[in-house]
Amino acid sequence: MSPYLPILLIILIALVIGGAMSALAHFCGPRNQTAAKKEPFECGVPNSSRREKMSVKFYLTSILFILFDIETVFLYLWARVFKTLGWFGVAEIFVFLLILVVGYVYVLRSKALDWD
Amino acid sequence: MGEAISFYFLASILTVLSIAVVTVQKPVVAVALLVFNLFFLAGVYALLGAHFIAVIQVIIYAGAILVLFMFVIMILNPDMDLKETGDKGKKFILFSAVSVGFLFFSFKMFEQMAPLTKEDIVSEILEDNTYEIGLQLFEDYIWPFELASLLILLGIVSAILISRKPSQNKSV
Amino acid sequence: MDLFYFELMAAVVKMCVILAMALQLPPIMVWIERRAGAFMQRRKGPNRVGLFKWRLWGLLQSLVDTIKLIFKEESVPEDADKVFFHLAPVLSLIPALLALSALSFGNYIILFDHEIPLQLINLNVGFLFILGISGMGIYGIVLAGWASSNKFSLLGSLRASAQMVSYEIPMGLSLIPIVLIYNSLELGSIVEAQANTWQWGIFLAPISFFIFLITMFAETNRAPFDLAESESELIAGFHTEFGSSKFALFYLAEYVNMFTLATLCSILFFGGWQVPFIPHLKLIELLGSHNLASFIGFVTLLLKSAFFMWLYVWVRWTLPRFRYDQLMKLGWKFLIPLSLGNVFVTSLILMM
């Protein structure tokens, strides 16, 4: 049996659980909608602009996340063959990390990660 | 048998999703569909025996790059200008031309493709291909590997430079 | 073909066990959290609901709560994106369950002359799959915040997901020394390599454990990192608009994620299903039965992860919440340099 078949099973089961819970609540719960219930719950503050623009810092965080994520994956690959490669591999990864540390220092200096 | 069923199942899902991604109206829906698309593509990779690439696809593509798309949609106003502009007739002609061109190209490709003989097709599913990939990457592809880090460095620097606020740019 | 059906049956049975484990998590954990909170604040906590005349320390409180949640009205805000509003809880449940089922809960057992590993999804990329899949959990949160068209929800979901992505990197980096030391990505062989108690991850890679422990709390959005749902600022974060069963699904996903990380921590750093000071092979010899030894290993692992679940509760009622800038500072300016240095120093020590 393929080891990937259980993944499909789990996804199906999760869908069934989600559907069943929603259906249960739908049939068991009361249903009396009022105008106030349909509004978003914002503590009574009039919802002027319901979808505001968010800080660009979130974006910068996630772009840096991607780039460091790739680095992590490369490191995993290296860690797997570390024993075979020996010092040669350590030297290679040292250069790799050195270049990335330059980027990291630049990020710190540019204050991209400072959330006032 | 199992492989064929899984492949055609995944392939039909992927086809539908790919078409949907480029045709839906809302950017959020498109990103969500693209996530599913890339996830199922990871399934195809796994089917081909590329387990490590499959998991990389999930980690980086589905788990990171598309999060970035999602964030951009959240940061910008999500209901931004969605109306399509451009001449309808011109678009239709261009569309047909591109489609026909692609069909022609694909037929040419399959015609000219050297038929794989039974000896060529190895298709052995390597048991631990993480190890093999790592060995090959760190022994034969040293320079591309180091250059990749340079590419990531450039990515970091330019993303920060571009997304600075205009007012900050003037003062620098 | 017979083998295929046998394995399929085994997979279905294992899946049922995992589901049972996942579904009983939130009720028990909610009860423990409330009782522990009461204990630490010198209150009584829920102690009334019981069966007939037995109070059972209020243990049935959560069961009653679950039933109450199902009988609540489900309200959908008017401008909500209906499809994503209904889909978001499921989207956060799927990755949680997938990650849980990729854990190695024990050595294999032998049934009808077949070896059945106590691990539902056993890929040869090992725990990278868990890291990748738990990264997919972000979509459930982001879409929940986006779909409910509430600015506090959106801000909460953005905060939660920015926090999750920030701490995913230190988490990934902190596990690299484990791969370096045990030279494997598979959870089963990592546990086997920890047969000797002094070879456990906590002793060989203490800094990794430290980093992993912090990221464990941050990844699950738990106190002291629960900024996503800091109720004093953001109502309840991304699940403000979600009531009744959808709220229950989010809760389920959250507790499953906590349990997954707690178990992963005990597998990687505390010897998994190895009983302390008795290597698994010796345990088999002592007991003379393979299945019994595996079962004891399974219970050992559950006890170890129960400790970390308790730690979650303990920390929640002990530490105050971080500020958002402190959170980001801790992640990016302290944990990432520390974990990079940790990787490099570990590799140097191993080469010496």
Place this chain on the structure above:
Amino acid sequence: MVPIEHYFILALIMFTCGTLGVLFRRNLLFMLMSIELMLNAVNLVFVTASSFLGDLDGQIMVFFVITLAACEAGIGLAMVIAIYRRYGTINPDFLKVLRG
């Protein structure tokens, strides 16, 4: 056993969708998404060839393509944000400034 051509046809379909998306969608976000789709089609061809020929070079190329795609998406989306802030639109037809 699925013939190699079918994998290529799947890749071709994805690539065509991507190309048409880049050409026809008048929205920078959709254009970037279509580019991701095209890159994925290319990756599929690499992985297929690598698996059928029993040679891991293709899978290593996928690595580099993914690295490239990440950098491309990061910079591209940063530009989308910058453009939206400057001009208030991300429809390339309105961005006459870019046309010399």
